[in-house]
Amino acid sequence: MCLLFFMSAMLALAGCQVEQHAVEVETAVASTPVPALLPTAEPTANTTPVSSPTASPVLAFATVEQTLLARYASASPTKWGERVPGVQTRLQTKNKVIALTFDACGGKDGSGYDEKLIQYLIQEQIPATLFINARWMAANPSTFQSLAANPLFEIENHGTEHRPLSVTGKPAYGIAGTKSVKEVIHEMNDNADQIEKLTGKRPLFFRSGTAFYDEIAVAVAHDLGFAIAGYSVLGDAGATYNTEQVYNAISKATSGSIVLAHMNHPEKDTAEGVIKAIPVLQQAGFHFVQLASMELND
Structure with missing residues (x-):
């Protein structure tokens, strides 16, 4: 495994x-x-x-x-945020391609499944990268297996407990971060092990809960063989945007954009906004790719 x-x-x-x-x-x-x-x-x-x-x-x-x-016993971080060095936020390309990425965060209020969104992607044959948290997998085992078996979807790692990746416990959006190098390792590795056990394929990319990092945690991720996938387009702001806000954000994507949205809140407007934005991007000549098919840069 x-x-x-x-x-x-x-x-x-x-x-x-x-x-x-x-x-x-x-x-x-x-x-x-x-x-x-x-x-x-x-x-x-x-x-x-x-x-x-x-x-x-x-x-x-x-x-x-x-x-x-x-x-890293004596290393002290000096940076904190979504775009510290080593977080890859864009596709390295001049072609009109965009990566749609959807997080499934899990937990008490985050283990839903936006079937409308996913079925639209399947119907229109739109590839996407899905960042799955361990808690969401545990709550949706059959759905996870179905998604993992569909070649349209690339399954990547959204952490074990959905925590910001810190070596000092620094929080983001009210969520406490990992508190040590050991916790950083297990936040990434334990969920990667579970994904590999269920799918036979180890994830290449990691995105933390909240997408916040310090530079020591990023270095640990690289040492473990994970690339850190950030974003350049905030698609739904943690599934808080309404339909028009989602549409306005995603429809403004440019060549090489990585779009971050969510697939775990069917009660929200993410699906409607995505469904409205994708045809506009297609009419503008864009097509969609999975992260693993591209080179990324900061």
């Missing part, structure tokens, strides 16, 4: 940059502590893996986790 995780983690710790497509390697990361990231440094990965093909997945993960805990 965790094979791709260890492949990606070992690549990152060997100094390779995060790519949009997974690269396979069969090595494990050494447990030797490495220098902590300086507070003003950009996210980097510069350790050298040591081959250990006989290590069990559990032991290999423990080794990776301990390595990262040692690496």
Whole structure:
């Protein structure tokens, strides 16, 4: 289940940059502590893996986790927000393509399913990237499996507890962030494990609850092999926009835009706004792509 995780983690710790497509390697990361990231440094990965093909997945993960805990033990973040270095917010293209991304946040008031929105995408054959939280999967198991089986939809990682990604517990929109490097690791990895277990495919991208990060958390994500998917178009503002606001936001997307909206609030107006905006964009010559099919940049 965790094979791709260890492949990606070992690549990152060997100094390779995060790519949009997974690269396979069969090595494990050494447990030797490495220098902590300086507070003003950009996210980097510069350790050298040591081959250990006989290590069990559990032991290999423990080794990776301990390595990262040692690496960032004395690192202090200086940045906080949706667009810290390493958060990728646009497609790298000059073509008229747009990525529609929809979050499913889960939780007491966030585990609904906007069937109208999804059925429209299926009917019109519009590809999209779905960022799924562990709580939403648990509440909607059959729906999740149906979505994951549909090639129109790319399944990506929206976290285990839907928390802002921080090493100090910093909140966003009233939601408490992860409080340590260890919590950062498990917010990403535990949900990735569950998605991989259910679909056979490990997610490539991560988006935190609230889409807020500090730069240390972003560096940890890269070391684990995840790309951080931000956005350039706020499509529904956490499903609070009305139909016209959703339409106005999405219809103004440009070449390379990543649109962020939600698929877990059927009682809101996201579906109506999306359904109104997509034909306008198509008439303007745009078509839609999944994140994994493109290169991204900041």
